[in-house]
Amino acid sequence: MGHRYTAWDGFYKGTRFIDELESLGEKLACEVFGSDWASLRPLSGHIADTIMVSTLTKPGGSILTVNPSNGGYDGLGNRGYPPFVNVKNLFFPYDSERMNIDVEKAKALIEDEKPSLVVFGQSYFLFPHPVKELSEACHAVVSRVAFDASHVLGLIGGGEFQHPLNEGADLMLGSTHKSFFGPQGGIILGTSPLKSRVKDQQFPGLVDNAHWNRIAALAWALDEVRRRGTKYAPQVIANAKTLAKALHEGGLPVKCADYGFTESHQVFLDINGEENVNRFSEKLEEANMIVDHGIRLGTNESTRRGMKARDMERIAELIVRVYKGEEPSRVRRAATKLRKEFKTIEYT
Numbered sequence: 316m317g318h319r320y321t322a323w324d325g326f327y328k329g330t331r332f333i334d335e336l337e338s339l340g341e342k343l344a345c346e347v348f349g350s351d352w353a354s355l356r357p358l359s360g361h362i363a364d365t366i367m368v369s370t371l372t373k374p375g376g377s378i379l380t381v382n383p384s385n386g387g388y389d390g391l392g393n394r395g396y397p398p399f400v401n402v403k404n405l406f407f408p409y410d411s412e413r414m415n416i417d418v419e420k421a422k423a424l425i426e427d428e429k430p431s432l433v434v435f436g437q438s439y440f441l442f443p444h445p446v447k448e449l450s451e452a453c454h455a456v457v458s459r460v461a462f463d464a465s466h467v468l469g470l471i472g473g474g475e476f477q478h479p480l481n482e483g484a485d486l487m488l489g490s491t492h493k494s495f496f497g498p499q500g501g502i503i504l505g506t507s508p509l510k511s512r513v514k515d516q517q518f519p520g521l522v523d524n525a526h527w528n529r530i531a532a533l534a535w536a537l538d539e540v541r542r543r544g545t546k547y548a549p550q551v552i553a554n555a556k557t558l559a560k561a562l563h564e565g566g567l568p569v570k571c572a573d574y575g576f577t578e579s580h581q582v583f584l585d586i587n588g589e590e591n592v593n594r595f596s597e598k599l600e601e602a603n604m605i606v607d608h609g610i611r612l613g614t615n616e617s618t619r620r621g622m623k624a625r626d627m628e629r630i631a632e633l634i635v636r637v638y639k640g641e642e643p644s645r646v647r648r649a650a651t652k653l654r655k656e657f658k659t660i661e662y663t
């Protein structure tokens with residue numbers, strides 16, 4: 316299917332199996348996420364975001380998101396897509412201690428500014444966002460409510476974290492390859508009134524031909540989440556909590572220790588100073604432990620490999636050894652040995 320085309324007007328012939336695949340994939344997505352409709356066509360999470368912004372704002376309108384300086388998504392910030400379509404950026408008042416939106420101040424800002432579109436969700440995402448608490452205020456001033464689930468899609472698919480479409484969001488979208496263990500790509504899920512508006516905006520303006528080999532893989536992953544998601548997602552979160560706690564007890568500065576560290580698959584290390592962050596993440600890399608610059612750790616891949624609480628403690632131990640100054644090449648041997656114990660893929 317990797318180079319085939321299909322079109323709604325039947326322009327291309329011989330597409331019956333592709334069309335069947337698309338309907339099946341969309342049906343599975345609606346079942347997994349409790350949406351009225353789905354599109355599996357966006358080529359990435361970012362493309363899903365551009366479809367959302369183009370559909371739900373007009374030039375001169377505004378979009379309210381988490382500021383990238385608070386862990387919001389850059390692609391929706393003022394260096395991202397909104398300025399391209401002349402949409403003004405507004406940012407949620409944010410409590411950086413709790414790593415979450417300040418509900419009361421956000422309510423006041425929504426009432427004052429009446430943004431065209433309010434987007435919950437962020438890239439550095441530890442705790443559920445107050446969609447339920449704020450969606451009524453948004454709808455009262457005719458703001459559309461969306462949720463960028465790029466990072467937490469697999470948790471939501473497994474019934475964890477939060478359920479934005481039941482909490483007042485009109486649209487949910489995201490990447491399909493982060494905590495959701497599908498192929499690299501994007502997805503949009505929505506409530507009925509927006510279906511034709513989003514799909515008309517998507518094609519042919521922002522996605523012309525979709526990638527059917529990817530969509531076949533995505534349909535397969537959706538079926539795996541449908542069957543195994545309720546086992547996978549709680550284990551991912553439990554692993555993140557165990558990892559955070561063990562790192563904290565090992566003496567590392569872990570963000571949000573007073574608030575239970577995390578309710579997602581992510582754990583943040585709160586290391587001061589750009590240079591220290593770089594030095595530590597490079598040392599970890601020398602020890603075969605790859606983290607990002609945040610420093611942000613995620614337990615989704617290790618969970619899919621079958622790791623449980625005890626394995627998180629073992630990973631934490633290795634990270635602590637590097638933190639305390641042990642030679643990375645010595646820790647690397649232990650990291651490689653640990654990784655080799657997990658040769659299969661679980662929740663499949």
Ligand SMILES: Cc1ncc(COP(=O)(O)O)c(C=O)c1O
Nearest residue numbers: 359360361388437438463465490
């Ligand atoms: C919140 C959020 N939305 C969208 C994206 C873009 O997703 P993609 O990489 O699939 O284009 C990212 C990227 O990490 C993200 O963090």
